Amino acid sequence: MSTPSPLISTCNIVTPVGMLGYGLDESLTASLLAAVIPNGAPTAIILDSGSTDSGPEKLALGHTTSPRTSYVRDLRKLVRLAWEYKVPLVFTSAGGDGSDEHVGEMVNVLKEICEEQGNEERHYKLKVIAIYSAVTKTFVHERLQKNAISGCGPPVPPLTSKLIDSAPRIVSQMGPEPLYDAMTATPDFNILVGGRAYDPSPYIAFAAWASKTPLDQTSTPEAKRLWGGFAHMGKILECGGICASPKCSAVRATMYADGTFDLTPGEPESRCTPLSVSGHTLYEKSRPDLLYGPGGWLDLMESSYELLWDGRTCRVRGGRFTFSRDVGAKYMVKLEAAHVVGYRASYMGSVKDAILIGQLDSVLKQIKEYVAEQHRGVEGTWDLDWHVYGQHQTTADGQPAEVFLIGEALASTQELARSVASTARIATVHAPYPNQKATSGNLAYGHGGKMESELGPCAQFSIYHLVELEEGEERLKLSDGSNALYRQEVSVIGRGDSQAASYQPASLSTEQYKQTTTVLGAPVTDNHFPTSPKTLGDIARVLRSKNAGPYEITFDVMFATESIFQLVKSSGFLNAAVIAKLNGIREDEVIWSGFFDQALAYKATIPRLWKGKPTPNGGFMESDVHGSQKYIGLLNMPLPEEFAHKWDEMMAKRREDSGVQTVITPPAS
Structure with missing residues (x-):
C-alpha cells in the first residue's frame, strides 16, 4: 500500500449530545476535548437545540423542548468546559424552536450561571453573540404576493394570508452565512447563541471560519468538495453519537483541508464504522443521496467511508455541496410557524x-x-x-x-x-x-x-414553506444599509478577565492517522443469516421509521453484508408499489423510494396522513409524534417465495466458504 499524503487539520468539533437540554456527560466531553486540542487546530463545542419532532407547541405556545432547569444544568457544564479548555461554545435553535424569545432566555440563563455562587471564583467574563432569526409577517406577506413561497415537500399545503396572520411567531432556518459573519465580526467570542437554524449550519459556519474559507469561493470542484465536507460533517454531528454503533451521546470530528473528516465516538464501547456512519446519513431525511438546505444541496452519491487503524474512527470524504447561486437559482430558506x-x-x-x-x-x-x-x-x-x-x-x-x-x-x-x-x-x-x-x-x-x-x-x-431570498438577505445585518434578514446582539457577561484562544493549524502525521488495508463494518454474526427467514425484519440489520420534517415519514432498511444487500436489491421486492400497499396510499403518493449503496440500505418516504389527508405531526389525534413506530408493516412484511430460494442458495455457498472470514467492503463509487 502506498503511503498516503499527510492531512492538514483545519478544525476540531466536539458534540457532547444531540440535543441541548437532554443531559450530557461532562467528564466524557472533557476527554474528547483533551484528545483533539493537541493537534493545534481551532476547536469548538457545538450542538443543536432544535427540532420539529416534538410537535408545534413551541412555535404556537412559546414552550421550550426541555424544562428551563434542564438548560441551566447542561449550560452550566458546557460553560465550565468551554472556559477551562479555552474553546468557544456554539448552539443554535435555542429553546427548540429558535424563536427570538428563546434566544433571549438562553442569554439570561448564561448570565445567571456567571452570577451563581462559586462561579465568581472562576472569574467568568464571556463575550456572547446572540443571533435572531425571526422574520416579520410583512416580509412573508410580500413574498407570498410575489409568488416567492412554496411548500417544503409535496404534502405541504399552499400558504395563505390567513395562516400568516394566525401565527404568533415565524422563524426562518438560517444557513451558515449569518453565523460565519458573526464569528468574523467578533472573532474573540466565547459563546454564540443562535436562533432557528438549519441543523448543520453552526458546524458549517465554524468549519469555514476556522479554515478561513471565504463565502464567495464555492464554484470550483475543490470548493464543492470542501463545502461538501463541511455540510456532511454537520449533517452527522448534529445528532451527536447516533452515528456510532452502538449509538451513544457524544462524538468528535476533525476536519481536513481537502474536505475529508474523521469521526470518533465518545463512549469507549462504541465505534464509528462505515456502515453506522453512512447509515446515519439516511436518518430523518426524505432521501439519502441529495440533501437540500439553505442556499443549495449536498450530493452524497460519491461519498465514501473507511475505518481507521484504531477500529473506532471513520474517515469520510466525497460529499459535494452546490450553491444555488452557482447554478443561477435563488437562495431559499425554510419558514416555520404554528398556530x-x-x-x-x-x-x-x-x-x-x-x-x-x-x-x-x-x-x-x-x-x-x-x-x-x-x-x-x-x-x-x-x-x-x-x-x-x-x-x-x-x-x-x-x-x-x-x-x-x-x-x-x-x-x-x-x-x-x-x-x-x-x-x-x-x-x-x-x-x-x-x-x-x-x-x-x-x-x-x-x-x-x-x-x-x-x-x-x-x-x-401552519407554515413549513420555502421562501426565495434576494441577494444579501441570507447574511447578518452588520450595517444600517444592509438588507440582511438576521440581526445580532453582542454582550459581555461576568466580572472576571476576558479569555480568548489563539489557534494555529497543525499537520497530522501520516503515521498517526494511517489508513487500514481492509475496510471493516459492524461485526457480523450468525443472527444476520437466519436459516429460514420469513419476514423482512428477519434479514434486516436496522429497520426504522422517523419523521422527515413535520409532514413526512421516512423508512430505512439496512443490511449487514454486501451479499445480503445485493440479493435484496436484485430481487426487486422493495419498491414504491410495496411501500404504497403497506401504508394504504397510491404509488404516486410515495415521495421517494430507492437504494443507497454506501449504507447497504433501502429507503422510502411517504406523506404523514390522518384519515387519508396530509397532516403535520403533533396536532389533533397524534399518537406517534416522532413517527418512530410506523415501521411495523415493513418489519413483518413476508419475504417472497422466490427470494427464499435465492437465500437458500446464498446460505449454501456461505457454508461452503465457512472457513473464509467475512469482510464488509463498501461498494465502489
Missing part, C-alpha cells in the same frame, strides 16, 4: 368483554352520534375520535385481548372540549349493544382518579 386550532380534552379506559370488543367499531360510531345529538345547537365547533390499542389481538387461550381506549376531543373552547369528552365517556360506559350481558358498565376507567382530563390548547404546524 392554535382549538382545545383538547380526553378520557381513557379499557374494555375486556369479548362481546363488546367484537363490535367495538360500531359501538364507537354510535357513541359519536350520541355526542352529536347531545351537543346539537351548542355554540362552537368540535371533533371526537379514539386511539384504540390492542384491538384484533388475542390472548394465549384464543380470547380477544383487553383493548385500551383514549377518547380525544377537539373543540373551539376548553369548556366545550371537556363537555364532549365527558359525554363520550358516559356513553362509552353505558352504551347498550347487541347480546350485552354486563349491564353495569362497559369501561374500566378512572386512571389517576380522573374522569376526563383537560389538555389545553391544541397546536398545529
